[in-house]
Amino acid sequence: MTAYTLPNETGHFGMFGGKFVPETLMKAIIELTDAYEAVKQDPEFYAEIKHLSKDYVGRETPLYFAENLTNYAGGANIFLKREDLNHTGAHKINNAIGQALLAVRMGKKKIVAETGAGQHGVATATVCALLNLDCIIFMGAEDIKRQALNVFRMELLGAKVVSVTSGSATLKDAVNEALRYWVANVEDTHYLLGSVTGPHPFPMIVRDFQSVIGKETKEQFFTRYKTLPDAVVACIGGGSNAMGMFYPFIEEKKVALYGVEAAGKGIETPYHAASLTKGKPGVLHGALMYLLQNQDGQIQEAHSVSAGLDYPGVGPEHSYLKEIGRAHYHSITDQEALDAFQLLSKLEGIIPALESSHAVAFALKLARQIGASQNLVVCLSGRGDKDVDAVRARLKGGDIG
Amino acid sequence: MNRIEQTFQLLKEHDTKAIVPYIMAGDGGLDCLTERLEMLEKFGAAAIEVGVPFSDPVADGPTIQAAGIRALNNGTTLKEIVAELTKARRTIKIPLIIMTYLNPVYAYGISSFVEDIQKAGVDGCIIPDMPVEEEEMIAPLLEAAGTELIRLVTLTTPLDRVKQIAAKGRGFLYTVTVKGITGTRNEFDKELLSFLQAVKEVSPIPVLAGFGISNHEQMQTITKYCDGVVIGSKIVDLLAENNFAELADLMSIFKLKSNLI
Ligand SMILES: Cc1ncc(COP(=O)(O)O)c(C=O)c1O
Numbered sequence: 001m002t003a004y005t006l007p008n009e010t011g012h013f014g015m016f017g018g019k020f021v022p023e024t025l026m027k028a029i030i031e032l033t034d035a036y037e038a039v040k041q042d043p044e045f046y047a048e049i050k051h052l053s054k055d056y057v058g059r060e061t062p063l064y065f066a067e068n069l070t071n072y073a074g075g076a077n078i079f080l081k082r083e084d085l086n087h088t089g090a091h092k093i094n095n096a097i098g099q100a101l102l103a104v105r106m107g108k109k110k111i112v113a114e115t116g117a118g119q120h121g122v123a124t125a126t127v128c129a130l131l132n133l134d135c136i137i138f139m140g141a142e143d144i145k146r147q148a149l150n151v152f153r154m155e156l157l158g159a160k161v162v163s164v165t166s167g168s169a170t171l172k173d174a175v176n177e178a179l180r181y182w183v184a185n186v187e188d189t190h191y192l193l194g195s196v197t198g199p200h201p202f203p204m205i206v207r208d209f210q211s212v213i214g215k216e217t218k219e220q221f222f223t224r225y226k227t228l229p230d231a232v233v234a235c236i237g238g239g240s241n242a243m244g245m246f247y248p249f250i251e252e253k254k255v256a257l258y259g260v261e262a263a264g265k266g267i268e269t270p271y272h273a274a275s276l277t278k279g280k281p282g283v284l285h286g287a288l289m290y291l292l293q294n295q296d297g298q299i300q301e302a303h304s305v306s307a308g309l310d311y312p313g314v315g316p317e318h319s320y321l322k323e324i325g326r327a328h329y330h331s332i333t334d335q336e337a338l339d340a341f342q343l344l345s346k347l348e349g350i351i352p353a354l355e356s357s358h359a360v361a362f363a364l365k366l367a368r369q370i371g372a373s374q375n376l377v378v379c380l381s382g383r384g385d386k387d388v389d390a391v392r393a394r395l396k397g398g399d400i401g
Numbered sequence: 402m403n404r405i406e407q408t409f410q411l412l413k414e415h416d417t418k419a420i421v422p423y424i425m426a427g428d429g430g431l432d433c434l435t436e437r438l439e440m441l442e443k444f445g446a447a448a449i450e451v452g453v454p455f456s457d458p459v460a461d462g463p464t465i466q467a468a469g470i471r472a473l474n475n476g477t478t479l480k481e482i483v484a485e486l487t488k489a490r491r492t493i494k495i496p497l498i499i500m501t502y503l504n505p506v507y508a509y510g511i512s513s514f515v516e517d518i519q520k521a522g523v524d525g526c527i528i529p530d531m532p533v534e535e536e537e538m539i540a541p542l543l544e545a546a547g548t549e550l551i552r553l554v555t556l557t558t559p560l561d562r563v564k565q566i567a568a569k570g571r572g573f574l575y576t577v578t579v580k581g582i583t584g585t586r587n588e589f590d591k592e593l594l595s596f597l598q599a600v601k602e603v604s605p606i607p608v609l610a611g612f613g614i615s616n617h618e619q620m621q622t623i624t625k626y627c628d629g630v631v632i633g634s635k636i637v638d639l640l641a642e643n644n645f646a647e648l649a650d651l652m653s654i655f656k657l658k659s660n661l662i
Contacts, residue, residue, distance in 0.1 A: 024555040184581035283503045296478045297508025298456040
């Protein structure tokens with residue numbers, strides 16, 4: 001394989017990506033692109049990230065051999081990349097730190113962000129507290145209900161949380177409002193986008209900041225076993241933990257890449273978030289990507305038990321990796337994810353985020369399928385503390401989705 | 402000379418300015434679209450922007466968002482809008498310009514869209530979420546069809562970029578008058594008028610100002626520095642209220658124009 005150098009200069013991954021934003025934002029997009037190119041040459045910038053990642057976030061995160069889960073599955077060895085152990089409880093902080101430091105370099109003192117599960121909001125509010133930046137977070141009213149604890153966390157951290165009631169009142173609508181806010185406040189505000197979505201250069205920047213996940217995994221695995229894993233598995237909302245895991249492996253063709261979308265109540269029903277499996281290419285929130293939409297190009301609401309996967313689009317780079325067949329995308333239902341949530345808790349003493357539970361559920365199937373001599377690594381993108389209330393309600397018979 | 406050029410030529414000859422109302426197609430039902438276009442023409446519109454409803458209109462404020470939701474709830478589709486405009490064109494003489502987010506066009510099929518709106522007699526097309534960097538996917542097709550792609554510049558567009566965009570410009574240059582989304586405003590940025598003046602100086606085509614404009618005073622002030630105004634949210638509100646008297650009054654400001662074309 002020739003070297004993988006995407007996105008190209010115009011911000012495209014094949015036909016996907018680009019920067020489909022109102023003209024008002026173009027100046028900020030160009031500024032951000034230039035600022036990012038500049039810090040790429042700046043070792044001090046990366047030294048700062050490294051320092052915070054180690055002493056503040058607690059990196060590197062362990063690569064844990066889940067022996068009980070492996071025995072239970074009765075197939076390939078299953079390893080967990082423990083992003084759940086990061087400060088604030090998910091991989092989102094990797095990106096938040098990188099972008100907040102970038103914002104500081106650009107002289108922007110105000111941060112706006114969207115959040116679904118609240119993990120990106122918490123990570124952003126945390127970094128803003130640390131770096132003394134103003135922080136405003138848009139969050140769907142539905143998600144505010146599902147993730148009440150995270151709302152309180154953000155407020156404790158000094159952020160202003162704005163409830164979004166338009167549309168499906170979930171992540172998609174929070175992105176709309178964050179974009180509208182950015183359009184109106186672009187001169188002093190950085191939009192700290194939380195996944196590998198949105199206009200170029202966001203998908204690239206977020207991927208780069210998250211790729212610490214895959215880099216560490218590669219090194220940790222190689223140090224121990226003098227080889228690479230046969231497969232890596234990650235859940236996909238917008239796709240940032242997955243891209244962070246996949247990116248350092250893209251040129252390692254022997255390593256199979258599996259992304260796991262939310263099948264909600266089933267991909268044969270209208271209640272899912274499986275954009276790559278069931279969507280069509282289209283343009284939303286600044287990028288050409290796979291999208292859940294009707295035949296007239298109206299965006300459809302996504303559904304998942306996990307707020308962080310409840311998004312009708314998926315990063316342009318995943319759209320491209322699907323198109324060229326380099327990565328494979330599957331989906332896991334709410335019920336399967338809930339089962340995996342409980343299973344991992346009981347077998348390993350690790351309560352995973354509902355998002356990550358999708359990856360765990362798929363890994364169980366994959367482990368059985370590829371068999372005993374193989375090794376697979378699951379990106380355990382976050383911990384489940386934020387979900388225990390909702391899962392408890394659900395197990396009592398209520399419906400949280 | 403195409404219809405947009407003719408219109409600006411006429412306005413110039415009569416030393417007056419353009420009022421371009423925006424209307425959300427399907428708000429109130431598609432059945433009333435032609436009727437409303439005729440009314441706006443009668444009230445003196447120089448051209449009309451016909452909005453296509455979209456589920457996620459990131460450049461729009463509450464008024465146009467709500468109108469879009471009403472239109473979608475009425476089952477409005479781009480296909481039906483194009484069909485309705487074909488009919489409307491039989492009576493309407495002024496330029497009709499489609500304003501749509503990109504995704505409905507993408508789902509329609511870009512080349513079919515260009516072909517169909519050309520056949521329908523649509524004169525121009527505005528795509529607010531497609532900056533010039535991304536226009537290659539549709540601009541050459543529109544150019545070949547003789548349908549004008551209207552470009553936008555905004556208060557945050559640096560002047561050298563304004564020049565580049567204006568140089569590519571077709572029909573007229575749409576200058577966004579606010580840092581923000583659509584919706585009426587009581588006040589404009591201090592730098593707006595000098596910005597408009599700068600845009601007007603570098604633009605080889607007529608310059609229209611839009612976003613937030615809702616009254617005569619604003620229209621008078623702003624058109625000192627450009628060739629006309631686009632009025633969106635205010636018109637959408639008045640139409641939704643069936644307040645045609647105020648609508649006629651709002652549009653009556655530039656005398657002459659009504660029976661020009
Ligand atoms: C724990 C966790 N995993 C995964 C995701 C999904 O995001 P992404 O696909 O960008 O990794 C989220 C989003 O909130 C999350 O909180």
